[in-house]
Amino acid sequence: MRSARLPEGSRLLRIAGTVTHVRREGSGPVCVLSGGLGCAWFDWDEVARLLAPHRTVVRFDRPGYGLSAAAAGPATLAGEAERIRQLLDGLGLFEPCVLVGHSLAAFHAEAFARLYPARTAAVLLVDGSVEPRARARPLPGARVATALGLAGAARLLALPYLLGPPGRRLVVRLATARGRDPAPRALVRRCYRSARALRAALLENTCYLDQAAELLSLRRELPLTAPVALLAAGSAFGRPAARDGRPGPGARRRLDRQARLAAELGGALHTVAPAGHLLMLDQPAAVAEAVLKF
Template sequence: MSWSGFVRVGGVPHHAVVEGDGPVCVLSAGLAMSWFDWDPVVPLLAPHRTVVRFDRPGHGLSAPAAVPPSAAGEAHRIAGVLDALGLQGPAAVVGHSIAGFHVEAFARLHPSRTAAAVLVDSSVEEHAHVPAAPAVRTAAARALGTALGAAGAPAALGPLTRRTVVRLSRASGGDPAPPALVRRCYATTRVLQGALLENTHYRAVAAELLALRERHPLPDGVPFAVLAAAAGGACWLDRQRALAERLGARCEAVASSGHLMMLDRPDAVAAAVLGEPAAALRKRG
């Protein structure tokens, strides 16, 4: 199966790409990242899985967000994308960075639709609290994005900022994304505002997830995996291991990887989804 286009979820057009065949696997990227950041992982999964990638509002090619992000809202978004694509069965859900919050919330709020979950160097907030005046924060983020857009900042600095962040977030190497795609996304005010909005509400989403943990248990028998970038250091690995323990998940410290593990170690990500050692995956490929 191969499909690329837009589906409407919550009244917002979402860009989505579907490839491969087999049980469904959803890949959700971190803050300000795009569908093409999973490109190295997809060829390893597509022979065995129906791989779904989508851009959250204000990311990649998706339309701007109609409402601020929330943990429950992002969980329901994943379900909404699958519904719009006609994929009703249980899915393995994979979340990188802040999308780790969304994947855990999905598993808690949609347990019957969760076949497995993989958190890829996930964001971790052990003691988050909801910041005051969320509406004011939303308005400020939108106003800042609009002002920077009017000043031409996205076109002038967006692609360069993207390239720099990717390079600094890897164990080695630069940004493999095609320059034309980077310009198409990151030279826009839409993507700048999307990143500002998610960053503004980061702690609120984290705090909401902590509350969901108290009310909605994880589904029984669903395998969870936490992949931690070894390059993050000892303290980061300790926090990832504590997260895995909290979720009853297995934790793997992935060598030769920075935060953007899907670029540094796509084999490790694919192996976690397929439930086999990365060495076996490399040998088979």
């Protein structure tokens, strides 16, 4: 990974002991874009292009994703918030920033805002994960060992190399209204043929509810003082399930949960359509506009 040429504007920083791919562009107030489980920095390309004339845009790959090295172990919510802080410190960016978190990374953005209020200007949750009654799952060591074992077996069978890029394209087709992956195929092959990405996804998935439970504890202990906004996708898989064009039952349940989260956090909720869960691919202008309103 280190010997491969980095994209223009990218650099590698050692964050929390892991070599981390970071991209900084633009000028002005700082905003950080963080994607959900399985996402890479280039999923924010169009959002970053729209924001760069007005903001200093920071993107990064969590361990195992994109061009970042694999993590030494499973992530915690506090650890992910600390990763963002160290990343900003490494770039020499100490002013309050806007945190943009998609899906699972919505947990990280909110946690950062609660743990580091002086470093937070605002929070934007982009079709963020919602787990209002989460509890940490038992046997974390066994779960992590199982995830690592599955990742190792898949690597020996060359499954990431064979199935990683087509698997990525299938997920994007299902989770967007556009139904296609705009990412360059060469980048998708470079990032998703590696067993690192599968390993990272399995680890994040097995620790997902643990991080959600951590966030519920933080909500009880620390206030959220920064302004908050939420963007919700108008449908679960890119297209409404009902024939009349309105969201189907599954999408309505997701939107109800987003509305309850917005009320709990005191933030404004905006439904964006047509858009699937990968809202930043379907509606990058809506994401950029929401950032610029802060």
